[in-house]
Amino acid sequence: MFRIGLGFDSHPFEEEKDKPLLLGGVKIDFPKGLKGHSDGDVLLHAITDAILGALGEPDIGQLFPPSEEQWKNASSELFLKEAIRRMEMANYKILNLDCVIICDRPKIAPYKEKIIRSLANLLKVHPWQVSIKGKTREGFCSEEGIAVFCNVLLQKIQPKDV
Ligand code: MG
DSSP states (O other): OEEEEEEEEEEEBOSSTTOOEEETTEEEOOSOOBOSSSOOOHHHHHHHHHHHHHHTOOOHHHHSOTTOGGGTTOOHHHHHHHHHHHHHHTTEEEEEEEEEEEOSSSOSGGGHHHHHHHHHHHHTSOGGGEEEEEEOOTTSSOSSEEEEEEEEEEEEOOGGGO
């Protein structure tokens, strides 16, 4: 049995100078980080929501409300790990993940392999199961932030796979 999940997230750039920009758990050399209650890792948020959505679980905002102080400046890896825990509890595994990162700046290409390796490590899959691509806005959405769409495909683990 297969289940597909769609994830979307967007964050504006932070005005304050010293917030690092994180994408997929990778620190990007860029003067602005992303605004958000947590560390603002827009890519990890979209992937977390895609996995939760594929499972029919509550979404990231329901599980980790921005109104709760405990998630302030939290590492987004925590959110993703909880989605993976729920996926494993439900006996599913990731077949593949495909992500589109929409922004004019920073350029994604120089970080592509590093982000793929980071995601594969966090998701406990092979790098060939992960795809990311940067796309410029071409007039869509604001230049002052980053948006991400992603799809994830899950497969039920059969007893013979274990
Ligand atoms: Mg978010």
